[in-house]
Amino acid sequence: MACAGCGYQLFVNARPTVNLVVLDGDGDRPHFLALRRVAEPRAGRWETPGGFCDGAEHPTDAARREAREELGVDVTLGDLIGMYVGSYEFQDEALPLLEIFYLATIPRGEVTLDPSESSEMKWFSVADPPALAFSTMNAAVADVARRLGHGSV
Numbered sequence: 001m002a003c004a005g006c007g008y009q010l011f012v013n014a015r016p017t018v019n020l021v022v023l024d025g026d027g028d029r030p031h032f033l034a035l036r037r038v039a040e041p042r043a044g045r046w047e048t049p050g051g052f053c054d055g056a057e058h059p060t061d062a063a064r065r066e067a068r069e070e071l072g073v074d075v076t077l078g079d080l081i082g083m084y085v086g087s088y089e090f091q092d093e094a095l096p097l098l099e100i101f102y103l104a105t106i107p108r109g110e111v112t113l114d115p116s117e118s119s120e121m122k123w124f125s126v127a128d129p130p131a132l133a134f135s136t137m138n139a140a141v142a143d144v145a146r147r148l149g150h151g152s153v
Contacts, residue, residue: 014085014098018063019050019137021081021144022071022104023126030126030148032141033111035070035118037133041089045133046122048101048140059100067104072112078103081143084136101140126150 002009022033034046049070053062060077067075081101087094113121124130127150129141 012096014096015088016053016059016062017050017088017097017099018053018059018066019048019099019101019140020063020067020075020077020104021048021101021126021140022067022075022106023078023144024123025105030144030150031123032126032129032144033071034122034124034130034132035113036120036122038115038117038119042133046124046130047133048137050099050101060102063100063102063104070114070117071106072114073106073109075104076107078105081140081147084139086134086136088134097136099134099136099140101136103144 001012024031033049035049037043037045037047049067050063051066053059063077064075067073079102081103084099084101086097086099088097111121126141126145126148129138132138132141
């Protein structure tokens with residue numbers, strides 16, 4: 001978009017986000033951690049922990065920060081699962097997102113949820129996940145299941 005008066009241009013670029021598929025470490029029957037959303041959009045739905053990258057924040061730093069904020073623990077980041085194009089409804093506008101998903105584990109500590117973000121947590125089988133709040137989360141968990149040999153090809 002461009003201003004007809006001054007020529008200033010605005011590009012509608014995707015905003016970077018990070019999400020974590022936190023695994024429980026059970027190699028035979030892996031489970032991932034899901035949180036029940038408190039805030040709109042899609043309050044009450046299950047989601048993976050994560051959020052927006054701040055300014056020039058590197059995605060791995062953002063992933064660790066989001067884990068501390070939402071889970072109250074430090075995580076160990078694993079492999080990059082993938083990058084997915086999604087959208088987020090904010091102020092009656094669908095913002096384009098570039099969502100970056102990482103595998104993660106919790107090496108120590110007990111999860112303490114931020115009540116402004118989540119009302120509960122639950123471990124779900126990667127082979128049989130619930131419908132998650134955003135389609136990109138469903139796609140990433142399905143990719144994890146396939147990668148671990150627990151999903152269809």
